[in-house]
């Protein structure tokens with residue numbers, strides 16, 4: 290019963306007609322194991338989550354320590370608790386001085402929802418500008434600012450006053466005006482198939498927001514936490530957002546998100562109305578313990594500094610005549626083929642060979658590779674051999 294496909298398909302709500310359908314009993318490092326002991330190499334980190342691998346011993350230790358103290362004790366923002374305090378201190382120490390105040394929530398989409406509310410409340414404006422092909426989450430507000438119309442149409446009406454510009458196209462920035470509350474963008478677009486903007490473009494975005502008084506929200510829910518070769522992707526573009534959103538890899542395997550801004554901006558959530566954003570479980574101490582340990586592991590194991598060379602090695606090994614294009618930043622890859630069908634066959638073949646790779650929501654001609662940053666050179670070589678075999682077999 291534990292791994293019954295029938296229960297999974299009928300008693301658990303499904304999101305597609307063709308789920309991946311492998312059974313996983315345990316996970317360790319970059320590997321997942323089925324109940325029969327088949328080993329899978331996780332080359333997508335559970336979609337951007339397991340940047341320090343699965344069940345990192347330091348994370349497990351920190352979670353157990355917190356379990357022995359307390360679990361949930363009060364809704365967000367009322368009691369002083371040591372672990373959320375320590376996490377907020379650690380994160381803000383790692384960030385530029387203007388990003389000095391964290392609000393912890395439960396997921397990426399909630400972080401973006403709250404960031405949009407914060408920008409509207411702070412500026413007193415209503416217009417939101419986002420980018421075509423972006424993905425910011427699946428709740429109503431985040432969906433409203435996501436670019437994929439096919440995914441949105443059935444759920445309209447969505448948020449009013451949202452305008453879309455093309456990502457990495459400086460001409461479009463003139464659409465940002467004094468009416469704009471905020472611009473929300475992924476620093477590196479993930480589900481559009483890894484789109485890396487130019488440094489000049491990101492500087493122009495920052496400048497246009499400054500000229501018009503619009504707040505800049507950078508969504509690093511997928512590209513943050515070391516994935517691109519710096520702890521935060523925006524560090525590579527010479528700008529600082531007004532609001533940063535993080536989730537996924539922040540929690541080291543437990544659910545947590547955050548939006549981070551200045552104390553001055555964040556203060557508006559306390560009045561007119563008070564409780565401008567509320568959440569019961571945001572800042573859950575066990576999730577915060579896991580996130581704090583994750584940040585410490587990234588630092589202590591010097592993982593971020595190794596990302597670029599590991600990414601370069603992986604890219605150099607992925608040579609195949611069927612590959613049309615590889616887009617990469619750090620250890621975040623999109624690998625393009627001539628058709629969606631071929632990608633589906635490759636993903637299936639890779640699964641047979643014990644390799645987990647996956648497609649993108651808005652770019653089905655590519656598959657993604659975004660392994661744990663802890664992957665070793667040897668593991669990269671072994672994985673690439675299998676991927677090339679999967680491409681041959683597909």
Ligand SMILES: Cc1ncc(COP(=O)(O)O)c(C=O)c1O
Pocket residue numbers: 396397398399401424425426427475479480508509510511512536537
């Ligand atoms: C860039 C980006 N923003 C937001 C989200 C939504 O995060 P969550 O699934 O935790 O709500 C995702 C999830 O894939 C994402 O990639």
